[in-house]
Amino acid sequence: MVEETQPGQPRDVDELPDRLWTIPNLLSVIRLALVPVFLWLLLGPEADGWALAILVYAGVSDWADGKIARLFNQTSRFGAMLDPAADRLYTLATVVAFVARDIVPWWIAALLVGRDVVVGICIWVLGRNGFAPPEVTYIGKAATFNLLYAMPLLLLAQGSSDFATVVRPVAYAFAVWGGALFLWSGVLYLVQTRAALRSSARPAPI
Template identity: 40%
Template sequence: MSTADPTLDSRVPGEPEGVFDRVWTVPNAFTLVRLLCLPLFLYLLFGADNRAGAAWLLAGLGSTDWVDGYIARRFDQGSEFGKIFDPTVDRLFFFVAVIAIIVDGSIPIWFAVAVLVRELLVGGAIAVGVLFLHMQRFGVTWLGKCATFLLMGAVPSFLIGSTDVWEAPFFAVLAWAFGVPGLVLSYWTGIAYIPLIRSGLAAGRASTSTGTDDR
C-alpha cells in the first residue's frame, strides 16, 4: 500500500512527472536541512576556529547521506526533483568541504586536487549529458557508493588529524587508510561509468527520436 501523500502530486493521472511536481516531500526536506548545515560547517571551521566540531559535523552529514533515499523508497516519496536535488547537494557539500579544508591547510593538496578533478570530470559529464544531451539517468553503482563512503570518511579524518585533540593521531592514520583506497576506487568507478554514460546517451537519443522522452 502506498503511503505517498496525494496532495503532493497535482498531475493528471497518466501524465509523466515533471521536475517540480513533487518538491515538498519529507526526503527533500531532509536534504534541504543537510544543505543548510553547510554555512554552519564553514562557521565552525573559519569563524569559530573549531576544526574538530567542523569535522564531526561533516562526518555526520556524510554518514546520513543514505537517509533521504531510504525515506523516499520506504514511504514512496521519490520524485524527479529529489533525483536531481539530492546528488546536487551531495556534490556541492563535498566540493565546498574539500576546498574549505584546502584553504585551512588540513589536507594534502595533491590528494584534494585528485578528488576534485575526478568529481569534476565524472559529475560534469553526467550533468552535461542529462541537461543538454537527453541522457537517461542511471543509478550509482555499489562500488561508486563504497568510494564515496571512503572519501567522506577520509576528508573529515584529515581535518581531525590536524587538531590537537587526543584522538588526532588515530584519525591521521585513518585518513590515509580510507583516502588511498577511496581515491583509487573512485577513479576505477569513474572509468566504469563510461559505458553507462554511452548507453544512457544512446537510450536518450532513441527516446527523443521516438517522442517518448519522459524526463
C-alpha cells in the same frame, strides 16, 4: 550499463512525483542550508567540533532521507535532484577547507574536483545524445563510503593529542582508498559514455 532512452520515453527522474513537502526533502534542504555554516566553521573560527557535528548530521540525514523516501513512498523529482546536489556541495566545501588548512595537498583536491567535472560532462553528452546517465556502480558506492568516513576522521586527526595520533593513519587509509576508487569510478563513466556513443553511431541492422 548505459541504456538509451526511447523517443517519448520519460527519464527515471521525470517519472517521479512532482512534490515538495516531504520529510526527505526537508532533511535535504536543512543539509544544504548547513553547507555555508560548515565551511565557515572550518575556515573562520576553526571550530572543528561543531563542523564535525554538521558533517555527521549530513551523513546520517543522507542515509535517513533515502530510507524514509522508500519506506513511506515519499520519493520526488525535487528530492532526486536535491539529494546529490547537497552531497556534492559538502564534498566540495570539505575539499576546499582541507586545502586551505593544509590538511590535504591542492593536487589531490584538483584530481577529485576534475573527476566530478569530467563526470558532469559525460552526463551532459549522454543527455544530448538521448541516453540516461550511467547507473551508479559498486565502485562508486565504495568510494563514497570511504570518503564519507575519511572526512570526519581527517578532522579528528588534527592536532598532537594521542587520540589524533591513533586516528591519523586510519583517516589517511580511508582517504587514499576512497580517492582511488573515486577516480576509478570516473574512468568507468568515461568508458560507459564512449561505449554508448559508439553504439549509437553504428548503422541499424537491415
